[in-house]
Amino acid sequence: MTVPPTPPRAAPGRPRSPEAHRAVLNAASELLEERGYAAATIEEIAARSGVAKTTIYRRWPNRPALVVELLLKVAARVAPPPRVGEDPLEILRRELHLVAKASQGLAGRMLIALLGEAERDPQLREALMQGLFTPRRKATAAVIEHGQRTGVLRRGIPALFATDLIFGPLFYRRFIRQEPITKRFLDQTFDFAMQGLAAAPGARPARSKGRDRRPKRS
Amino acid sequence: MTVPPTPPRAAPGRPRSPEAHRAVLNAASELLEERGYAAATIEEIAARSGVAKTTIYRRWPNRPALVVELLLKVAARVAPPPRVGEDPLEILRRELHLVAKASQGLAGRMLIALLGEAERDPQLREALMQGLFTPRRKATAAVIEHGQRTGVLRRGIPALFATDLIFGPLFYRRFIRQEPITKRFLDQTFDFAMQGLAAAPGARPARSKGRDRRPKRS
């Protein structure tokens, strides 16, 4: 790892064209929107963007890598990860609805296409985990931990596990069964999860530290 | 539906060879096991099975259709749907573990590969729903409804929805995040779901036949 910190030395030669980069992502996005993942071949993307195939391959090793970059961009735009704040329950509820909405749009279509390929492509899986799932799960877990500290949520349930309990049914329905997500479904899911996660009415906030031994049996 | 019940009229011409059928499914199964979905091309399957490509295409319109048939067979073998019985909680718990185990084997690998294609192939999606998900969900829901009638499970929660609450986190973890399933994870998931689904200790069965009551806890 001999990397100069902030290397002032610019790379020699002609720099890569940002326009080409944008044009490719744009064309890919349109194709995915209009005709789906199968139709968004590299050759089609090159044709529509006016960028040469070689230029595309110079930046991305293959199609999934390109789509991942696009997915992360779109996801960050339409559904930024939640942040710890005043009312954890409300934050979680909003997050669930936000993710549900995003999952029904372009981001969802991209994700579902990538998941199949991720089975055979460990690098792709890594990229999805580190770029999408891990940060989001961590952010959500932080909200939950905050709720546990302030006494709104029951302690004793690992926060990451709790996030999976909240979001699992949604993803199962949207990406595995591929059925539409209704508001009713989201409300039911959230209510059910909270039934198990929320603190009993009389619970108090956490003390200094370590003092939060509670019998986990409700 | 004008289908003659047990049509005695045999089709004219040479009948299709059951050996060829089996040989194809066998070869496909082996290839999927050894080298994954991507490597299980029609040409490879034909080569390994000793069956001509044309013969394969005469039976299945494309590769997904073939893999679906294989998946349904394997799923029925390694994890037959649950049946209503004495102890609903135990049946559900076993079912969760059984599905988890199956999802980590060949069946799971096939399913995950098919899901991506199902996005663009409505017929494939239909086949997966009618052949796999719908019957299994119905069977599980029946177990839950039985539990609700006998008072072991709380009433008022739609049974199909309840099944998704139980299995959602598992599928999310296995097929979306593609992380391994631990016994601990399954136990936690099940306990959590039951916390919300199980009847309060004092609950009574639905009407008349009241003998079956039992306080939950195990």
Added chain:
DNA sequence: ATTGATGCGAAACGGTGCGTAGCGTAATCT
């Protein structure tokens, strides 16, 4: 201004798998 390095577009390539067609042969029914 020249030099050297890199990016760009265009064109062509070999490779792979798809799904189809033509052919001669095999099996079964009437």
Added chain:
DNA sequence: AGATTACGCTACGCACCGTTTCGCATCAAT
């Protein structure tokens, strides 16, 4: 026997992949 369908084989056109080659463009360093 004749009709009909399945089988294996070979070959084909097609689409897309990922790579290579080439001439020109664009940058930094000299």
